[in-house]
Amino acid sequence: MNKIGKYLLGISALIFMTNCGNNNNNSNSGAMSSSKAEKVYVAPGEHDEYYGFMSGGYSGNLTVYGLPSGRMLKEIPVFSQFPTSGYGYSEETKPMLNTSFGFVPWGDSHHPDISQTKGELDGRWIFINENNTPRIARISLETFETEEIIELPNSAGNHASSFVTENTEYIVAGTRFAVPNPQRDMPINEMKGQFKGPLSFVSIADNGRMNLEFQLNMPGFNYDLAHPGRNKSHGWFFFTSYNTEEANTLMEVNASQNDKDYIAAVNWKKVVEYVKNGGGEKVAGTYAHNVYDEKTHTAISTMKEGVISINPKDVEGAVFYIPIPKSPHGCDVDPSGKYIIGSGKLSRDLSVYSFDKMLTAIENKDFVDDAYGIPVLSYENTLAGTVAAAGLGPLHTEFDGKGNAYTTFFISSEVVKWKLGTWEILDRQKTFYSVGHLMIPGGNSRKPFGKYMVALNKITKDRYLPTGPELEHSAQLYDISGDKMELLSDFPTHGEPHYAAGIRADIIKEKSKKYYELSENEHPYAAKSESEATVTRNGNEVHISMTMIRSHFSPDNIEGVKVGDKVYLHMTNLEQDFDVPHGFSIIGANTSEILVMPGQTKTIIWEPKREGVWPFYCTDFCSALHQEMQGYIRVSGANSNTPIKFTLDDE
Amino acid sequence: MKNSLKLLTLFITLLLFSCGGNDKKDEPSYGKKEPVKKEIKEPASKRIDLNNKGVGPVTSIDLGLVVDQDMAAHGKEVYDKMCTACHKAEKKFIGPSPKGILQRRSPEWVMNMILNPEQMVKEDQLAKDLLMEFNGSPMANQNLTREEARAVLEYFRTL
Numbered sequence: 001m002n003k004i005g006k007y008l009l010g011i012s013a014l015i016f017m018t019n020c021g022n023n024n025n026n027s028n029s030g031a032m033s034s035s036k037a038e039k040v041y042v043a044p045g046e047h048d049e050y051y052g053f054m055s056g057g058y059s060g061n062l063t064v065y066g067l068p069s070g071r072m073l074k075e076i077p078v079f080s081q082f083p084t085s086g087y088g089y090s091e092e093t094k095p096m097l098n099t100s101f102g103f104v105p106w107g108d109s110h111h112p113d114i115s116q117t118k119g120e121l122d123g124r125w126i127f128i129n130e131n132n133t134p135r136i137a138r139i140s141l142e143t144f145e146t147e148e149i150i151e152l153p154n155s156a157g158n159h160a161s162s163f164v165t166e167n168t169e170y171i172v173a174g175t176r177f178a179v180p181n182p183q184r185d186m187p188i189n190e191m192k193g194q195f196k197g198p199l200s201f202v203s204i205a206d207n208g209r210m211n212l213e214f215q216l217n218m219p220g221f222n223y224d225l226a227h228p229g230r231n232k233s234h235g236w237f238f239f240t241s242y243n244t245e246e247a248n249t250l251m252e253v254n255a256s257q258n259d260k261d262y263i264a265a266v267n268w269k270k271v272v273e274y275v276k277n278g279g280g281e282k283v284a285g286t287y288a289h290n291v292y293d294e295k296t297h298t299a300i301s302t303m304k305e306g307v308i309s310i311n312p313k314d315v316e317g318a319v320f321y322i323p324i325p326k327s328p329h330g331c332d333v334d335p336s337g338k339y340i341i342g343s344g345k346l347s348r349d350l351s352v353y354s355f356d357k358m359l360t361a362i363e364n365k366d367f368v369d370d371a372y373g374i375p376v377l378s379y380e381n382t383l384a385g386t387v388a389a390a391g392l393g394p395l396h397t398e399f400d401g402k403g404n405a406y407t408t409f410f411i412s413s414e415v416v417k418w419k420l421g422t423w424e425i426l427d428r429q430k431t432f433y434s435v436g437h438l439m440i441p442g443g444n445s446r447k448p449f450g451k452y453m454v455a456l457n458k459i460t461k462d463r464y465l466p467t468g469p470e471l472e473h474s475a476q477l478y479d480i481s482g483d484k485m486e487l488l489s490d491f492p493t494h495g496e497p498h499y500a501a502g503i504r505a506d507i508i509k510e511k512s513k514k515y516y517e518l519s520e521n522e523h524p525y526a527a528k529s530e531s532e533a534t535v536t537r538n539g540n541e542v543h544i545s546m547t548m549i550r551s552h553f554s555p556d557n558i559e560g561v562k563v564g565d566k567v568y569l570h571m572t573n574l575e576q577d578f579d580v581p582h583g584f585s586i587i588g589a590n591t592s593e594i595l596v597m598p599g600q601t602k603t604i605i606w607e608p609k610r611e612g613v614w615p616f617y618c619t620d621f622c623s624a625l626h627q628e629m630q631g632y633i634r635v636s637g638a639n640s641n642t643p644i645k646f647t648l649d650d651e
Numbered sequence: 652m653k654n655s656l657k658l659l660t661l662f663i664t665l666l667l668f669s670c671g672g673n674d675k676k677d678e679p680s681y682g683k684k685e686p687v688k689k690e691i692k693e694p695a696s697k698r699i700d701l702n703n704k705g706v707g708p709v710t711s712i713d714l715g716l717v718v719d720q721d722m723a724a725h726g727k728e729v730y731d732k733m734c735t736a737c738h739k740a741e742k743k744f745i746g747p748s749p750k751g752i753l754q755r756r757s758p759e760w761v762m763n764m765i766l767n768p769e770q771m772v773k774e775d776q777l778a779k780d781l782l783m784e785f786n787g788s789p790m791a792n793q794n795l796t797r798e799e800a801r802a803v804l805e806y807f808r809t810l
Contacts, residue, residue, distance in 0.1 A: 515794070518732070530736045549736040550791055552745065574736050576793040624787035649744070 040489045042069040057496025060107035070491030079107020079130045086594035091603040095301035100286040108132045111499040119166035119446030123508040127162040134158030147292045150210045152200045153285030154181045160226040173200040178220030192246040195220030214308040219372040231337035233355040235269040240328040262321035270318040280308040295522040313373040323379040330396035343394035354384035385423040398443030400450035408435040429485045433459040441502030453478045456497045514578040516599030523601035525570035530554040535646040542567045548582035549574040550623040556631030560644030572601045583619030593619045608635040695780035696747045699755045706774045707763030726806030733793040750810045765800040
């Protein structure tokens, strides 16, 4: 190397070192703090510290993530057919998607919420609402499967849902699109004063079963979001509403005319007492209630009729309105239950109400107005404070359990941290882009975990490699353990994650089911050993009870099926070990595959249309001999006499 | 440049030649098996090894002098439900027949194979050889309790 070369090398080494030095100086973290990469790195084979459950929005599902890594662990089908597992396609799960409108293959899931005991997340179930065909689902956090879906009659746009009270006594559903109640044929422009916004209260039994207890038949404003009181305000529920104008067209202008809309404050304990004493009136309302049984591995859909409707005026001291500026959206209650935070989405300020002041105002009958007979409390006399000029377009607030609140601002695309009580702004961080909800694990309970915050953004733009016009939404993870929020990472989320719920992993991971006990399988067509495998004909219905184990079906040769038959393929997975599902599919089936968990039985229908010998196979790679896990069904002509015959290895 | 061309030509020629060489070799046609080299090794299923206790939770089992008929009956029930998808007494099926198993294997080895198959096929040479003999078909862990596995063992004594 000549002298010039050495000289150049020296210079570049110097520049390189200087660059490194500059980078260190620019970093926010001190010398001792770990790097951002280390904070989100979960080493291969290790587990995340938190589960994050992200609403799948218009996918109708719920996705499970590990935090802080942002790795997606599972997509749980809830309101939509899911060919990956056969949910909504298998005979056992089709009833889950039944509604009073018939079978609906899709839903718009919104707000997940984890069950609570004494205001703390207990990890038994997670609930999620469906906006389009109003429903609430309950998902087991042992099996991570949807176990129950209840429809809400007389309602439309179930957005203010699914939020649970602090001992999981009730879960609520709202009406975001005011509708005639009961539904009837009438001119749309006569909506004002005629439409209603029923709020549904669904009780949760100890075993998780949901029951529609009553509906508060509220004036026809758009009930948008809700949160239960907790701790000292336990027993109350708060709902934001917009369109107090009761406009029916060009809503983006006409529903934004009033300076203030309302938060509805509902003393649900009083209403429950009223109903218990015979209050309310049973009105018409048809709704499906679908329950999945883990023993029969089958869902049953029951169509129910009638619901107790309550006129809010009739329950003394139970329902009030609190004015709130500029078309509110989010409505959140802090861990102590002292403060109710209302976000006027067209405002720059947050209004924070005092629960104590609200009670005093009610006691003193400090009413400024009434809306269809419901007393309206004074804004000034219920207000605890405002977080002034915090940003543009406040939406939702979560808490860290250390006296701080975190609010998202959609228009200015940021999260603002502020102090409860002093309303002072402590920090603000950009989000990428246009954040909707945010989620702090446990952040809407009495005891938030307060370590991480996830911003759930609506717009992705340039954050990832482009994938054509349609992009997955983007989430950002922040470390909130220090004074300032620190952006750690981006990760894509599936569908539109309206809201999310998070929980420390150790609360649920040990309970997670590994397989279903074969001995407890009560499916009527289960073949619990190969000796129980059968093929039976009943008219043109053929029932095949087949077993699956690594790596063969029994029987794997079947004859005597005819064109025009309706063949029920009941598949039982005989495995009794963790993570050994088998799949099943057959050529020409007008349905999806099914993925059968160990110990489980699932059924699909196959209607053979042509004579021939048709193969079926296992769709989920199960062992070194997975490719050999296959069989044949012989299909004879409709009028043939081929006898029923089923064998494995010619036996 | 001329030299490079020459080298390239030589290289290609060599390449062609080596390919051709393979073609000339007498390959058995499909379906015909190459004559097996006569290094006869007894199949793992026939091998007798009564000292090997295998790898797993079971280190010592005392078989009674006479078969405990109640336990064996319970064992048959468990076996019929959990094992017959792959094992049949009267023939080699997906896995070996359990008939006469205790003349070839120690009782501990059998129970460890039932209770701890994943580790057995990785660490026990005999289990590894069996896996290959049975086409790589894995011994499924059916999560039997120790008591159930013991009962199945007792049933095997009656076969």
